[in-house]
Amino acid sequence: MAPRTKPVTAALSEVAAARSEPVSAGVRRLRRPLTTAEQIADAVGAMIVEGRLSAGERIGEEKLADFYRVSRGPVRDAFRILEKRRLVEIIPRRGAFVRPVTRDSIADLFNVRNALAGMAAATVARRVAADPGGNVMLKIDRRLDQLRGMAEIADCAPLDYSFQMTRIVYTIIATSGNQLLLEIWSELNDHTFWTAIWKTPQDALTRAERRKRLAQIERGIAAIHSGDPQAAEADTRLWLDLIRDRVLSNLSSSSPSGLR
Structure with missing residues (x-):
C-alpha cells in the first residue's frame, strides 16, 4: 500500500475492540459475529468514508494480510465486500483502488433512504386510518418506548442509540406491508457504504442531543398515529433529514482534506 499503510492497519486493530463494547441497557443487538473479512472491510470502509484514504489510492493486499496475520483469502474477500459497497474498484x-466518496454521494444515499422511510410512514398512517382500533402501531410504539428509556441513560452509547433509531425506521417500513420497499431498504444496507458511515458515532452524542432527537421522533410517530399520511411522511422525513445534515457536517469536519 502507498504511504497510508500505517493508519489503515491501525484501524484494523480497533475493529474487534469496538465490537466488544458493552451494549446499553434496553437494546439487544441480535448480530452474528463478524468474519475476519467483514472486520477488515469495516475498518477499511470507515477509513474511506472518513477521508483517511484518498480516491484512487491502491490498497495493498499483502500488507493488510501481513498485519492481520491472515492469508490473502480473507483480504480478497474483504475487497469484494468493499466493491459491493461501492467503496473500492x-x-x-x-488490485483494489479507493472509489471517491463525496458529500453529494453520501447525501444522495441518505435522501433515498429517507424518502423510502417517509413513504412507509405515510402507508402506515393510512393503515391506522383504515383500522383506528387495531394494533397497527404496536411494534412501533414498543420500539419508541425502548428509545425513551435509552434517552434517560446518562452514559448511553451513541451508536446504540443510533441503532435503536434505525430499528424504529425498519419497524415502520416492515409495518407498511410493502415488501418491495423492505427489500430495497435491505439492499441499500448491503450494497452501499451505509454501514461504513456508522462505524463511528455520528449522532446523539450527548444526553441533551438524545432527548432532542427523541422529541422529533415522537412527533413523527404521533403523526402516524393520527392517521394523516401527509403529516406522517413530512415529520418522519424531517427528523431523518436532520440526522443526514448532522452526519454530513461531522464527516466534512473530520475528513483530513474536507468532504467534497
Missing part, C-alpha cells in the same frame, strides 16, 4: 492484475 477491483482492477484485474492491479
Whole structure:
C-alpha cells in the first residue's frame, strides 16, 4: 500500500475492540459475529468514508494480510465486500483502488433512504386510518418506548442509540406491508457504504442531543398515529433529514482534506 499503510492497519486493530463494547441497557443487538473479512472491510470502509484514504489510492493486499496475520483469502474477500459497497474498484492484475466518496454521494444515499422511510410512514398512517382500533402501531410504539428509556441513560452509547433509531425506521417500513420497499431498504444496507458511515458515532452524542432527537421522533410517530399520511411522511422525513445534515457536517469536519 502507498504511504497510508500505517493508519489503515491501525484501524484494523480497533475493529474487534469496538465490537466488544458493552451494549446499553434496553437494546439487544441480535448480530452474528463478524468474519475476519467483514472486520477488515469495516475498518477499511470507515477509513474511506472518513477521508483517511484518498480516491484512487491502491490498497495493498499483502500488507493488510501481513498485519492481520491472515492469508490473502480473507483480504480478497474483504475487497469484494468493499466493491459491493461501492467503496473500492477491483482492477484485474492491479488490485483494489479507493472509489471517491463525496458529500453529494453520501447525501444522495441518505435522501433515498429517507424518502423510502417517509413513504412507509405515510402507508402506515393510512393503515391506522383504515383500522383506528387495531394494533397497527404496536411494534412501533414498543420500539419508541425502548428509545425513551435509552434517552434517560446518562452514559448511553451513541451508536446504540443510533441503532435503536434505525430499528424504529425498519419497524415502520416492515409495518407498511410493502415488501418491495423492505427489500430495497435491505439492499441499500448491503450494497452501499451505509454501514461504513456508522462505524463511528455520528449522532446523539450527548444526553441533551438524545432527548432532542427523541422529541422529533415522537412527533413523527404521533403523526402516524393520527392517521394523516401527509403529516406522517413530512415529520418522519424531517427528523431523518436532520440526522443526514448532522452526519454530513461531522464527516466534512473530520475528513483530513474536507468532504467534497
